[in-house]
Amino acid sequence: MPLVAQVQLDMEGALTARDRVGIQDFVLLDETTEAAFLSNLRKRFCNDLIYTYVGTLLVSVNPYKALDIYNQKQMDLYMGVNFFELPPHIYALADNAYHTMLTEFNNHFILISGESGAGKTEASKKILQYYAVSCPSTTLLNTVRDKMLMSNPVLEAFGNAKTLKNDNSSRFGKYMDIQFDSQGDTVGGHILNYLLEKSRVVHQNHGERNFHIFYQLVEGGEESLLQQLGLDRGSQHYYYLTQGRCAIVSSINDTHDWKTVRNALQIINIDEVNINHLFGIIASVLHLGNVHFDSDAKGHALLNNKAPLHWVSNLLGVDGSILQEGLTYRKIEASKDEVLSPFTVDHAIYARDALAKAMYGQTFTWLVNRINESIENQDPSKKTVIGLLDIYGFEVFYVNSFEQFCINYCNEKLQQLFIQLTLKAEQDEYEAEDIEWEPVQFFNNKIICDLIEEKHRGIISILDEECLRPGEATDLTFLERLEDKMGTHPHFVTHKLADKMTRRTLERGDFRLLHYAGEVTYCVVGFLDKNNDLLYRNIKDLMCKSKNAIVRECFSKMEPDSRRRPETVVTQFKSSLLKLTEILMAKEAWYIRCLKSNESKQPGHFDEALIRHQVKYLGLMEHLRVRRAGFAYRRKYEIFLKRYKPLCPATWPHWRGAPAEGVEVLVQHLGYLPNEYKMGRTKIFIRHPRTLYATEDAYERCKHELATRLQAKYKGYRAKGEFRKQKEAATKIETCWRGVQARKERERRAWAVKVIKKFIKGYMTRGQAKSTDNSEYLAFVRQSYLNRLKNNLPKTVLDKSTWLAPPAVLTETSEMLRKLHYRLMVRKYVRGVTAQRKAQIQLKVVTSSLFKGKKDSYPQSVSQPFVDTRISEQEINIRVIQSIRNEHIKYSVPVIKYDRNGFKPRPRQLVLTQTAAYVIEEAKIKQRVLYTSLKGISVSNLNDGMMVFHITCEDPKQKGDLVLQCDHLFELLTKLSVIAKKQSAINVVQGSIKFEIQPGKENAVDFSTGQEPLVYKAKNGHLMVVATRARTR
C-alpha cells in the first residue's frame, strides 16, 4: 500500500472515532442542500460543537455561553497537529496558518466575518491568545506578548459599546498584524484602526450605551480620581451616558473591567501623566455632555450652567471664556476682520457635540498609536506576519444612519474580497489552468459595492458632491440626487422609486439598499453633517493650545493645510478600505465565518431562520459547492516539486526534466488516485486536504529520515576527520619518539665509539706507565679479570690447572691471589679433616712412600680407604685370642698361604700384634713371626697380591719364609710396616722373588702378566704368578 494511502487510512480511522456528532467537514456531507447543511450545523451546535469546517474555512456558531474548549490543554493538543487530525477548532486554523507561514515563510491573514454579535471579536481574541501562549517566546518577547494581549481590553474599553445587537459590539474596525521571526516567536505587532463610530459619544439609541470606558470610569474609578476629574459616581449624572436608558447592563461589570483597563494601560507602557491626560479627556467629554444651552430672546444660545464648562476648561487646560465663546459663537473671517456670529441653541449643541466627538475620536487614534509604539518590533530582520481582521459586523437597526451605512459598506467590501479570493478567483484559476470545471453560480456583490463606491456615480461620490456643493445642500437634496442617479438600480430603492407595496415600508427621508446580507433602510438625516464632520475653527484653535498634551498633540496634527478642504469621512473610509484590501490581497487568506445563533443572545438557542439567512448571504453553500467540486490545494509545479521531491527516488535530489513531469512522477510514486488531483498548466491541484496532509506527514517523516542520514553522513565525516587527526597525531608522536630513540641511539653510539676508542688506546698503551689514556682501560681490565676470576676459581686443592691466565698488569696480583686462594682452600680442607681421616692419610702417606711408582696396583689402591681390621676379634678363634691377647691385636686379615713345598694354597688368618705376626688356621697358630726375626718383605712390581715374608731362620726347625697372597696387600703391609717399624724392610722386586723353604733351600716365585690372574706351580718348580696387566691411568 502506498505510503500516502496508509496515512490517509489512519487519519480517517481516527476521524470517524472522534466525529461522533454530525460531520465535521461540510465537504463530506452526503448532499449539498441547505437543509442538510443546517441540520448538521444544528446537530453539532446542540452538542456544543460550535466549529465545523468547509474545507479549510471555519464556520463558528456563537454559543452565547462559556465553553471549556479554550484552555491550555486544548492549546497544547492543537499545537503542531495537522488540520484534519483533530475535531474542528479555531486553534486548528490558527495553528495551520502559523505552520504554513513558518514552512513557506510568507504572510497570512485570517478574515473573521459575520454580522454584529456573531463572535468575531471573541474569535480574534482566542487566536491572539493561542499565539501568545503556544508560540515560543523569550522573556524579552514575553513583555511584547503581554502588551499585545493587553491592548485588547484597552481598545475594547475605548472602541466597543453595548448595542442592540451585541453587548460588546466593536464600533471600530481593527486589523492587527502579529509578527513572527523565523523561529516562530511572536516578536511584535501593529494595529490599523478603521473609522470609529464617534456619533455614539454624543448620542445613543434606546437600549444602547456609549463606549464602555465612560461607564467604567464613573462606576469603577477611585474616589480620589473622580474628585480630581470633577466627576460624580454613577452614570445617571451624565447626559452622554443616559440617552439609551440602559447604563447598567447585567452582562457587563464596569467596576471589574475598570481595574482590568487600568492595569492594561500600565502594561502597554502608558505613563501616569498620559493616563491622567487620558482620563481628563474622558471626563471632559462627560462634562461637555452636561453643558446645556438656553435660548435668549433673539434665539441665541446661552450657557445655562457654567460648572461643567468650568471643569472642561480646567481639565483640558484651556481658557474657559474662549471655550464658552467657541461653543456659542461662530467666528467668521470677513476680509481681514473676524466677526463673531452667535449660535442658535441647535448650533451650540452641534458645536458641543462636534468637540466631544472630535476629542474622543482623536484620542482613540492616539491610543492606537501608543499601543503600536509599545508592541512595535525593534529588530529589523525580516518577519512574517499573520494578520487578524476583526471589523464591525453587518448590522441593521430600526433606524440606520451614516454609521451603519459605513459599517455595512465595509462588510460589503469584505464579502467582495472573500468572493474574489474564493469563489471567483478559484473558478477563474481553473479556467486559466485548463482544469475541467462546471462553474458554480454565486451571487457577486460587486454590483452593490459599485453602487456605493463607483467614482462619480456611486452613493459616496454623490454624498461627497452634496457635502462640497456650494449653496443649500441638505440631507434631502442628497436623497434627491441619489434618486436621480440610481433610479433603476436593482439594489437601490426610495419612497419615491418604490412600488406601492414597498413604499409602505419606507419613509420619505429614507433610502434602502439591498445588501448582500439583507435590506437596510437608511435615514438620510445627518448624512451630510457626519460626512463633513466639521469642527469650528475657533474651537480647533483653542484645542491646539490645550495644556492636556494628548489634546494638543491630536488637534495640532488634524489639519496641516487649513486652506484645503479636508477629505470627507466616507472618502477617507473608502480609501482606508482600499488600502486594507491591498494589504490583504498580498497575503494568504484563512477564513472564519461567524454565525449568530439567535438575536436574543440566549445560550443553546438555534434560530434556524436567522442562521439560514446568514448561511445564505455569507455564500457558505456556494463555497461548499466550489470546495466539493474543486481542489482544496494548489501549488505551482516548481514549488510543489521543490518541497516534496525527497519523497520519490526519481525526483531526489534533483529532477532534471520539466517540473510538471517531475510532479507527475512524484504523485504517481506517492500513490495519488486519478480523481485526487489534476495537473493544470502551471499548477497541480489536489482535491482533498487530507491528501495533502498525508503527503505533508510523509514529508515530515522523510525529513527525519533525511536528517538521520545527513546526521549519519556528518557523523561519519566527523569520525573520519577525527580518525585522520588521531592518525596524524599518532604518526607525529611516532616520528617524535623515533627521533628521540634515534638521538639516544646516536648518543649511545657516540659514547660507544668514545669508549671503544679509549679502550683501544688504552689497550695499545696498556704496557706503558699509567696514564689518562690507559688507566681506565687497565681499571676495566683489572675489574673484568677479577670478575671473571671470581666465577672461575678452582674448586679443589688438587685442581692446579683452572687458574685464569691474568693480563699482564695483574700477573703478580694473580699469583698472590692464586696462592692465597690455595692456602685458603688448604686451610678449609685441613679444618675439615677428622682425626680418623688424618690417621688414615698418614697411613696412606706411608703406603705412598713404600709403593708409589713401584708397584702396578698401587694407584688403584689409593682411593680405597684403609680399615682398622678385616677380621673382627669375634671372628678369631677364642683360643687364639686367649693366647695372644696380651700382645694386643692390631690388625687381622684373611690371607692365602702357599705351602713352601708344593705351593698348595691354604686360607689363613694373619693377625698382627704388637710384637709378631701370626698365621692362624682356626684354633691353631700355624706360625708366629716375631718382628724382630722378619728381615724383609718382598712383593712384585705387578698387579698381584703376592708377598714373601723373609724370616731370619737360625733354627732349622723353624719354618722358612712365608709366601702369602692378600687382597689388601697395601693395607696389610702399611700397617705391618708401621706396627713393626719395618718400612725399610719392604722391597718391591722386579722379576722373581727368591725365598727359603728352609735354611739353605731356596725356591722362587716367578711373575708374569696375562689375561687372567693365575697362581700355579710351574714346571721349573717355581711358583708362577700371572698378574693382570694394570690399567693404564
Ligand SMILES: Nc1ncnc2c1ncn2[C@@H]1O[C@H](COP(=O)(O)OP(=O)(O)OP(=O)(O)O)[C@@H](O)[C@H]1O
Ligand atoms: N466562542 C464563544 N464562546 C462563548 N461566547 C461567545 C463566543 N463568541 C461570542 N460569544 C458571545 O457573543 C458575544 C458577541 O461576540 P463578539 O463581540 O465577538 O461579536 P462580534 O462579531 O465581534 O460583533 P460586533 O460586530 O458587534 O463587534 C460575546 O460578548 C460573547 O458573549
Ligand SMILES: [Mg+2]
Ligand atoms: Mg466585535
